[in-house]
Every structure is written in structure tokens, then in C-alpha cells.
Amino acid sequence: MVCASALAVVTVAACGDDEDTNPTGTTSTTSGTGGNGGDGGGGGGGDGGGGKGGGDNEPDCDAPVEVTEAIEEDTTWSADNCYLMKDTIFVEEGATLTIEPGTTIMGDKESLATLVVKPGAKINAKGTADKPIVFTSQSPKGERSAGDWGGVMLLGNAPINVPGGKAEVEGIVGVEYGGDVEDDNSGVLEYVRIEFSGILLSQDNEVNGLTLAGVGSKTTVNHVMVHHTLDDCFEFFGGTVNASHLICAQNGDDGFDWDLGYVGKLQFLALQQDPTVADETNGFEGDNDADGSENAPVSEPTIYNVTLCGKNKDVDKQQYGMLLRRGTKAHIFNTIVTGFEAGVDLRNDGTEVDLASSIFFGNIKANIAYDETDANKSTESTLDDDDDGGADEVAWFEGEATNSAEDPELAGCFAAKPDFRPAATLTENAATPPDDGFFDAEAAYIGAFKADDTWATGAWVSFDAE
Template identity: 35%
Template structure:
């Protein structure tokens, strides 16, 4: 074996052991395309054939004249074995489809493979073929769902490398600078600040629970710093849970993810600083920055203060880019906000915020992403009060017109309030935003409020502006009234126009009884028709208003916690 192959295989085996090799098995969840880092132009196609217990793969390289060569190989898998060395690879010629003929296999080298659920490390030894040796670190790509597949998720009985045993549980390290994989079978404890550093990855298997420590003498939270990544991809049957040591509001602090997308509070080219934890900085110009993936994730009982009067949100997103995937994520029972977007361009689908002490969706510092299918169910929380809103969207209090302006694009949103909260939608401080197919009802104060001169300047009494609009939406009944048509302390007095007039100027907007059972529309609900979505390929076209197509379209079922009917 060449020194090149030995050194790469040693690295691959280390990655596999620290990562997923000890916790997964090889099966059809690996089928599809695996790709190398951007710029390598290399990858691998994989097909596991169960009947033959055979792992087949193909990849390409170039000969000395620059011609592309496709190489193939295969080997029978062995239960519990994840490292395979000296696997022959060949160039295949001859043979025809639907005609007699025998293909010719010309061996041109061998590969060593270290296989894990979220990564394949490959070292190609060209031997004497005249090709070049190379190594690749491959990640799942087209048609591969291995990171979220419960088939590739085997529980462990001992703490994985990189963590430390604490009774039956495993303590997380305070700093993660490489890959740390958390397989199922153990609970993982957050003691103090657990930081995923730039270049590090925290990868979490389906069904895993990550829990704040019992000791709350310091705030316990996970912080993914700019340049770091988190891959927490559960399934509907095995969601991943971040929670506190007790089912109590604020029994741990929460999850923070920072990225390198935009933030309008940056000064003189410097990054923004997270006010609650000043050592965490974020923001830049990389709209497509990738901080990883959250899928089928629940974040419960967050909000423990990290310093005086600075509670953490359940999920804080700091300048996170749209290369990040956020789907099927619930925040519940937190003391502060459910989801707070400080700038960034990240997109999200299928969000649930329930029983939250403060705002559910909070936008600030120039957030510009897309959100579709989101539920705000205010519910019950000991911390709900007169400043707890369904949506609170700000641009900047001292400069309402600061650029880039906060301007999310949101479709299919259901907001259901409670008797103890405040407003359904509070749009203020110069915020923009384009809302489609929203239903808002049941809040203690108003359903819809525009606040501050900079916000009113984005529309008129007879026309909604390009930067701030709401269309094909439905306002139900709120205790304080449907619209805030009187001037507040932060508003120009008299108001430039009535909020009700601005809403009625929008295309397809209606008001009345939305006919809901809990948060789902009944079969007779007016929400089943009259919806619309933006002319943007990211959005799934819909014709209904709110997050649900009808009484049986409950996409929250099974993976969420503490919702009515669950």
C-alpha cells in the first residue's frame, strides 16, 4: 500500500470512528450521488443491491490525454464493517444492451473506502495504469437521504469519541472544531456554552435528545459560530429534540446559529455582534452561506438568561444564509422568542412556534429570506404578556430606512392567538415584508398593526407598496379589534392612513370568521380557497389561505410536542 493511501485511509478511519461508522450500517439509504468539495468536479454514484449484498460504485477521472474515464467497482458488504481496502476498480468496455456480448474489465487501480452515514472517504491508487492517485471526502448529494434515514441509524451503548460519559449520558465538549457525530442510543448533555467553531461540524442522528445540564449556575446553550455547521436531520418518526433538564419555561438557554449572510447593523465592513453573547459575531455578503441543516427538530423549554435581561430565543439565527436548510422545526415553551432572525437570507418551510413567552416570529437587521407553511399557536406560557406577539418585524429603530431593509417573503402562515398575549402582526420601525395567504385571529389586542413613520411610508390608504404588502389573506376576530387604526406612541399623529384601509387595498384580502378547529380549518372554512403564492419557483403553489389545505392536512402531526390534538 502506498504512503498516500495509508495516510488518507488513516484519516478516513479516524473520521469514520469519530463520526458515524460505529453507529450505522450499509443499506439502500446510500443509493444516489455523492459529491466532493466545491471545485473538485469529482463525485461517486452508489447503488447498494440488497439481493446480492453488493455495494456498487462508479466515479470518473482523466487519462494523460485529458479524456474522461469512468471507473467502476463493487464488493460484498460485511455486517459491522465500514472500512474496505484494495477494492479493484476497472474501465469497462464492450457489451451491449439487448444484444449478446461480453464486457471487458480492465483493472486500472484500487480504492480504499471508509463509509459512514454522512460521509464516504475514498483513496484511489492508480498503481501502474498511468492515471493519478487522488483522495476524496464525499458527502450525500442527489437522491441520497442517508443523514435522515432511520435505516442508517443504529443506537450505540457507549459514548462516542469526542464526548465523555456522565452516568448513562454523554457530556458534549465545550468546543467542536472538527466533526462530531452524535448517534442514537445516548442523551447528550450541554454544560455551559458548547461552541461549534468555524470549520467544525456537529452531526446529530435521528431520535437523539440534546439536553441542557441540571446545573444552571451558568447558561447552557449550543452556539454554531460563523463558518461552523450543524446537521440535525431527524425524521417524522424520529425527531431530534433540544430541551432543558425540566419541562419548565427557560430551563436551558437554546440554540444559536451564526452565518456570513447580510446584517444591516454591520459598521465599516465589520461583522455584527450578538448582543446577548458578544463573542459571537456574524454577517457578511455571502447570501448562499451554508450553516448546515435542521429538519424534524424540536427546541423546547429554552430562554434561560445568558446575562441580566438577556434571555436566549429558542432558535436564534444570526446572518444565516440560504445555503442552510430549515424544515419541520418547532419551538415550544420558551421564555423569549421562538424564532428570531437577525439579518440573513435563510429560507424555511414548515415552522411551528407554540406556547411561547414572547414573540413567535421576530425579524430584524435586514432579514430577507422566504418562509412558507408556518404555524404560530400562542397557547399557554407563564411568561406571555402585553408584549408577546405572533410576528414582530423591525428594520431599525433609529434609522427606519437602513439598508438592506428587513423584508421577508412569507406565504401560507397561520397565526392563532390567546387571551394573554398581544398583537397578531406588529410591523414596525421601517420593516418591509411581502405576505401571501396569511390568516391571523384570536389575539388579545389587535390582529394587525403598522407602527412608526418608516413603516407607513411604504404604502398608502389606496395602494400597498412593493416593499410592504399583504395579499390573499384573512383577518379573523381579535379582542382589541382587527386593525390598529389609532396612533400609538411611536406613530405619526394623526396616522397617514388607517391600517384597515391599507389592508383592504391589498389583492384578495378578506375578514370574518376563519372557521377553525384549534389551528386547522374546518371543511366549511373560507380559508380553503382564495389563497395565492409569490411568482417565485422556491414557493410551492397553493390556492388556500394559511398553513393547512384542510382539516386533514395536519403536517404537524407526529413529530411536534404540546399542540392540541397531538
């Protein structure tokens, strides 16, 4: 396990049973013309900006370049144009789609357009804080909503734990991912916002804001925001990809979901849930696979520096800061969980989680778990009354001396334009991330932010509701 040398951790094994809580593509010639205009937007202060960061000509999104066919050779989308994807747009094996900083890409509402980067293909979407690449609805501002279009999918050749090593991606018929290339490279996503996306096709068959399926460790993913998606913000289906500086806001389902043998590293994650969504939504949802098998590779992410802010209201549905089950393993440090129905639920044989240097505060029905006899203070546990097979989450959480239920004094993580920062940087009992070339070893504090952090500012961040 990876952790600071002086840090002790508690491992729990949950046991028992668990209950389960297309577009097919044609795609791509381009047609249409660019122009001038755009609704711009500087960011700052976590308020974010509008749809553009701007090319020099500020293109007219009322006259977008239409993308209707598969991308079979190297292609560049310019910030001088807006683009409208119609139907499912595949980037085919061997091709690279390059998207310039400041480019806006819209998804067609009628066809629920989705961008799919196939195994062996690449995306090079490298925006900047003030010239982000924005995937958004084609509806005008004020009329946009979650589910207006599909989402973005990166599919790779990295290992997944499905027998045979390959699986068909959710929501897209006949397209497989997975393989044996741990360091596979699907390209770059940097300073990208994905908003008003998500498709619910059927139970457990959805298109998320950003899907990373069998994506390998040479892929670069950082400073990505998924906002107002109908389903999960980020879902990892196996793979080895590492990611940092991820923001999930106003999502319709889980914030960060992993499955099928995901073993990557994550750092600096922030979540604000939508209080108007009454569904069973969780901050983290982690599984080894849907059957809770021991198939290898076993899901086992390592995660540092997280702030998870729930709905901050009783929605009469079970929703957890962390729902960890079906044989997943995980190593989680420097995390704040607040405003959920309950902090955590651990389920099923084989589920083993290390959690340390973390704060659970202000969770509404039970600060740590539904086992508690007092929702505001962890006291005795009454086991087997929440269908988790007797996992004693309270004893597990409190058994690690670096965990706390003290108020982290966040500035405003439930606000319409949230500020996730604490009043003072939370260094007491914090773990030091490993200096391994990915983690920021200087982030020895609890939560995704220091008191004076500015990484969630600029035009790449927007919390616009419509």
C-alpha cells in the same frame, strides 16, 4: 415584489415615532456513558410525541454523555446516546456537528446551556417525522418549564445591515456574525424540536429558541418546532436563509421576529400563543433595525401560508398578530390572524408592507387595529390614538379586495393540543406562491394548512406543557 400575476396588493407607509416595548462559553470534551430506556413517543394527529424517536438501543437519558468543551473537529452525536450540554457549546469554524435522527440533547439548567454554531461551522441535524432530533430540558417530564436552558444559535457570514457588516450576537459575549456571503451555508435543521428553552438576560438581550443570525441561503431549515420557550421562538438577524414548516407554541415573547436586514423567504408558519403569559407578545415582529434607519440591506422577507393564533383572551397588554415597524418592508400573503388583542399595528417612517389574501378574524379588542371604533367590525378609523403616527391600518387592510374578516373555521387552534386546520381548504381569494425553487406553488390557499394536511403530525410535534 413577488406575487401571483393576478394579485393586487396594498402598500402602506407607516409614519411617526415608536417606543421600545451571559452565558459566555467554555465548552467541549464529552464524557459519560449511554444506555437503554427513554420515554419514546409516537406522534400523530398533531398531538406529537415524547422526547425520543429512538435509536435502536433507546438510550438512558439518566446517564447522558456530557458535552463540556468546544467542538473543533467533525463530530457525530449518535441516537444510541443522550447528550447533556453543560455551559455554552460552540461549534468552531471548519467543524461540522452531525446529529443522528432520534437523538435527544438536553441543556444543563444550572449553566443555561446553549448550542452556538459559529460562522464557518455547520450543523447537520436531519431528523425525520418519527425520529426527530430533540433539544430539551434536563428536568424530568412534569417538571420542565420555559427557560430551563438556553437555545440553539446558527451564526453565519450572510449580509446584515449593521455598519461594518458584523455584529455581536445577543446573549453571547464576544461572538460575531455577518459578512457578504449571501449563499453561505450553516448546515441543515430538519425535523427538529427545541423545547423549554430561552434566557432573558436583560432588556433586548435574550437567547431565543432558535436564533438565525447572518445565516445564508444555502442553509436548510424546515420542519422545526419551538415549544415553551421563554423568549421568541424564531428570530432572524439579517441574513438570507429561507425556512418552511415552522411551528411556534406556548412562547413567552414573539413568535417570528426579524431584524437587521433579513431578506429571506418563509412558508408554512403556525403559531399558538400561551394564554397564561400576560406580556406583550406578538405573532410577527418586524424591524429594519432598532433605530428605524435606512441601513441596507433593508429587512424585506416574503412570506406565504401562515396561521397565527393568539392567546384568545384579554390580557390587558398590547399584543398584535403583526407588529411591523422601524422601516421594515415585507410581502405577506395567505395569512390567518386570530385571537390577538388586535390584528396589526404599523409604525414609523419607511415601514412598507404588502398584505393580501389574508383573513383577520376574532381578534379581541380590535379585529384589525386599535384605530377601530368597533372592536368586532372594522368601521371608521380614528387616527393617532395608538401611537402609530397615523397609519390607517383599517383602510389599508380593507383596501385590498382579497383580504377578509370572515370566520376561517379553524378546527381548534386554541386547544391544548391545537389543530390549526380549517374545516374546508380556504382557496377563495388565495394567492399562488411563486414557482421559484423554494416556495410550494401548489399552496394556493389561505393559512398554513389545507383541511386534510398532515405535515404537523408525527413525533417531531409535541405540545406537552411540562
